[in-house]
Amino acid sequence: MFLRPRAAALAALGTWLAGSAVAFAQSDISLNRAGSGARAAGMGNAFIAVSDDGTAASWNPAGLAQLRQTEFSLVYGVSDRHLQFSALRSTDDRFAFTSHGAGDTSGSIDFASAALPFEIAGKPITVQGGWQRLYQLSGRIGGTTRRVALLDESAPPVAIDRLDQLDGGINVLSLAGAVKLTGHLALGTSVNFWRGDWSEQVSLVEQPGPDGETAFFSAHSEDKVRGTNAALGLLVTYPSWSAGLVHHWPFWASYQTKGYRRSSEAPEGTVDIRDARFRFPRSFGVGAAGRLPSRWTIAASITYDDWTDAVIDRVPGVDGPFNFLDGEPVEITTTRDTVSFNLGAEHLFVLDGSVIPLRLGFGWEPQGGMDPIVRDPIDYHLASIGTGYNTNAFKLDAAVQLRWAAFDGTAPLSVERMLAGPRPPDATGRANSREWRVKVSAIYRLP
Numbered sequence: 001m002f003l004r005p006r007a008a009a010l011a012a013l014g015t016w017l018a019g020s021a022v023a024f025a026q027s028d029i030s031l032n033r034a035g036s037g038a039r040a041a042g043m044g045n046a047f048i049a050v051s052d053d054g055t056a057a058s059w060n061p062a063g064l065a066q067l068r069q070t071e072f073s074l075v076y077g078v079s080d081r082h083l084q085f086s087a088l089r090s091t092d093d094r095f096a097f098t099s100h101g102a103g104d105t106s107g108s109i110d111f112a113s114a115a116l117p118f119e120i121a122g123k124p125i126t127v128q129g130g131w132q133r134l135y136q137l138s139g140r141i142g143g144t145t146r147r148v149a150l151l152d153e154s155a156p157p158v159a160i161d162r163l164d165q166l167d168g169g170i171n172v173l174s175l176a177g178a179v180k181l182t183g184h185l186a187l188g189t190s191v192n193f194w195r196g197d198w199s200e201q202v203s204l205v206e207q208p209g210p211d212g213e214t215a216f217f218s219a220h221s222e223d224k225v226r227g228t229n230a231a232l233g234l235l236v237t238y239p240s241w242s243a244g245l246v247h248h249w250p251f252w253a254s255y256q257t258k259g260y261r262r263s264s265e266a267p268e269g270t271v272d273i274r275d276a277r278f279r280f281p282r283s284f285g286v287g288a289a290g291r292l293p294s295r296w297t298i299a300a301s302i303t304y305d306d307w308t309d310a311v312i313d314r315v316p317g318v319d320g321p322f323n324f325l326d327g328e329p330v331e332i333t334t335t336r337d338t339v340s341f342n343l344g345a346e347h348l349f350v351l352d353g354s355v356i357p358l359r360l361g362f363g364w365e366p367q368g369g370m371d372p373i374v375r376d377p378i379d380y381h382l383a384s385i386g387t388g389y390n391t392n393a394f395k396l397d398a399a400v401q402l403r404w405a406a407f408d409g410t411a412p413l414s415v416e417r418m419l420a421g422p423r424p425p426d427a428t429g430r431a432n433s434r435e436w437r438v439k440v441s442a443i444y445r446l447p
Contacts, residue, residue, distance in 0.1 A: 042386020043344025044361020048287030061188030088429030168198025196225035227253025307368025325369030
């Protein structure tokens with residue numbers, strides 16, 4: 001192996017784990033296990049206690065019991081992410097780095113499902129098969145900065161070009177079902193089959209390098225994650241209000257990575273980790289919604305994620321499990337458990353034979369990972385707006401979300417540091433992350 005096993009595993013996983021000390025430049029990827037759908041997105045992801053359309057199982061499987069017609073759902077999502085780095089300084093204050101930005105735009109089908117309601121012994125039951133792209137990993141993030149010597153004014157500046165290109169995603173195939181136990185209480189569950197496949201190409205070029213010549217580093221990895229877990233949901237509904245809860249069980253997923261590294265400063269090397277395990281932590285959410293006589297619906301939800309229990313295990317050469325966000329042993333990890341808050345509203349404009357909704361939403365979604373050196377939490381804020389055109393048979397909805405955060409972190413910005421691992425970093429500085437998300441949903445109900 002060309003890296004210590006722990007560093008190799010983190011370097012591969014860091015492409016999609018927000019806040020990873022290995023991948024400061026990827027800190028804009030959210031780990032919140034949000035469901036899908038433009039209606040939920042427009043309401044700020046406050047959908048646990050609503051969950052009354054074909055995307056219900058991705059939020060609260062008990063909500064499927066509210067469906068009365070066969071439904072087919074399709075959701076398309078576009079993400080436009082931007083990062084701006086500023087105030088970058090070397091840890092010994094010998095060098096400063098110019099501000100630079102990076103960004104990428106990606107889009108894909110986000111969700112697809114088919115739901116079938118029926119009755120057994122007078123009890124309404126709904127079963128659904130669904131597919132969701134939980135984490136979109138396709139994108140290209142690149143940036144150029146210049147390293148300027150602060151103590152030696154005669155030293156020429158060094159141009160540093162870094163590129164990180166991803167292709168793939170983490171997908172979840174679900175089989176879900178719900179039953180309405182009473183006129184007001186529904187119970188639902190889903191079995192979720194996780195499948196992640198992605199590749200990453202990373203490169204860094206210094207001009208001039210440590211010996212006055214151009215220095216370069218490049219690495220390529222191919223990664224796989226496979227696992228299965230279950231979710232359980234409850235939903236209590238009355239004409240003027242509803243309440244729901246959902247629990248996602250933790251599970252161990254198999255993890256594999258293989259790749260190679262080339263550099264002007266070291267021999268070519270390879271990495272091959274085949275039998276590691278990656279633990280996805282549990283998640284628990286509660287929500288409430290109120291329906292007002294003025295055709296307003298107000299919804300709120302709170303979600304807890306147990307990120308301190310998210311670990312990598314069975315990595316050759318590493319004694320015991322370590323947290324996947326900062327690479328530290330579980331006893332000393334800087335990772336935190338998080339509680340997210342989401343609030344949404346929907347107003348219906350009723351026309352002849354159709355309904356036009358207006359939706360607004362807000363959210364506070366902290367991330368579990370923080371840089372283990374500066375230990376500045378990453379807290380995302382969210383604002384959303386949405387609308388649509390709905391008839392009894394067809395629903396077309398669209399929503400726009402803006403997510404933003406600012407935090408301190410560290411970054412490897414030299415070939416030497418890319419070869420040696422993330423500690424100590426080349427630079428510390430400020431990151432500002434901004435992401436626009438657009439969701440479009442189409443739901444068709446059979447007569």
